[in-house]
Amino acid sequence: MAKAMEDGMYAKATKPIGELFWLALTGGAYxxxxxxFFVTTQQGVGPTSGLPIGVTKLIGGLVFSTGLMLVVMSGSDLxxxxxxxLMPTLSKRLSWGMMARHWxxxxxxxxxxxxxxxxxxxxAKTPLSNGGAWGLVVVNTTQGKLSLGFVQAIALGVMANLAVCLAVWMAFAGRSATDKMLGIAGPIAFFVATGFEHSVANMFMLPMGWVITHVFGAEFWGSDAVQAAGVTQADFSSVTISNIVLHNLLPVTIGNIIGGALFVGGYFWVAYRRKALAEERAAAQAAAAPAEKADGVDRTDGGSHSAR
Structure with a gap:
């Protein structure tokens, strides 16, 4: 599995930039x-909904996993x-520059x-659906994400991408579409239901919250669900572009890199690939030694002496 994952990451990272970007578009879109889908399931959630909060979060996490299923099954780049x-980079198959380009x-x-x-x-004016209930979920979620402390957001980002990369690992292990989807669902439902932070998911949610807050105007703020909630546009003054970038996307991205590159890719490279590569190099050297001696030169000490 570690070798398969490394090969897969190498194949993606070495694609032409145009192809990488094209596949990344659908990665973010899916x-x-x-x-x-998550937002749609969270409308009307509250003390009067009749469902325990944990159950509603589980439902939201399970439906959100549809996004990663689409990414994996389509071969999109996330x-x-x-x-x-980082795995093929540690194996010296990929340069640090190529890895940075991929990222x-x-x-x-x-x-x-x-x-x-x-x-x-x-x-499509989807935020106005159900009397503004859909948009209300988005702005409340956005405000909650922007209230996180910097270190807190990093930690939440670590946990989110630990789960996402393990979901990708599970998908690589699957032999059928059903295997892959089941492997993805668990880790993704876990991270979403618990409230961890995913940078690419936030690339949609936070700008969507900004658009609803600053563009939709009276049509949204005067809708039934918003009026029933007793909130106004002034209550969401923290939803600004600078806060989105500096207070969420930046620390969450840092956390995602730690959680994915180090805690999954780097971790399993050390566990499996480092030893395997050392054994492969030793075997290659042992196989090359007889051939080197056969041509009349002993290269085992750098080729400085003729064989006698």
């Missing part, structure tokens, strides 16, 4: 679709998963893909 391209193109492509979905959902 995770956005998962978050849309920044949080690409952090595991950068994937991140930018995911952001553009997520923002395209934000624009489509805004044009």
């Amino acid at each position: 995770i956005a679709l998962g978050f849309i 920044f949080t998963g690409t952090t595991m391209s 950068a193109v994937s991140y930018i492509g995911n952001l553009v893909g997520a923002l395209i979905v934000v624009a489509i959902i805004a044009l």
